[in-house]
Amino acid sequence: MLPTKLPLKRFYEELVRTQAVLNRKHLGWGAVRRYGGAALQAAARGQTNYLRMLWKFSTVYNPERQYADHQQPVRYEMRPPRPLAGIKPSKQELYVHMPAAVH
Numbered sequence: 001m002l003p004t005k006l007p008l009k010r011f012y013e014e015l016v017r018t019q020a021v022l023n024r025k026h027l028g029w030g031a032v033r034r035y036g037g038a039a040l041q042a043a044a045r046g047q048t049n050y051l052r053m054l055w056k057f058s059t060v061y062n063p064e065r066q067y068a069d070h071q072q073p074v075r076y077e078m079r080p081p082r083p084l085a086g087i088k089p090s091k092q093e094l095y096v097h098m099p100a101a102v103h
Contacts, residue, residue, distance in 0.1 A: 008067065008070060009063070009067050012063040012066045012067045012070070013063045015063070015066070016061045016062065016063045016066070019061045020057065020061065023057050023061075027050075027053070027054075029054065032051075032054070039051055
């Protein structure tokens with residue numbers, strides 16, 4: 001993620017709006033129509049997280065809640081690795097999760 005020039009509260013509003021679009025398009029009721037059989041089979045085995053997510057999106061992805069969380073003190077801070085002096089990483093080394101090898 002890159003730094004934003006938006007005020008922080010507005011950033012979280014836009015982030016949640018984007019997440020809502022992705023949720024509706026790829027994870028929402030449309031996906032239940034496409035993948036409902038697999039979701040029902042998982043629910044029959046007790047794996048209900050996908051179906052519960054459909055009703056809980058607005059409580060989890062809430063800009064007010066995320067903004068309030070951001071105001072809390074940092075418990076631990078992640079620091080990027082120190083750059084190696086004068087050595088430029090290859091494109092492959094820039095991936096956090098390496099892409100699957102193409103066979």
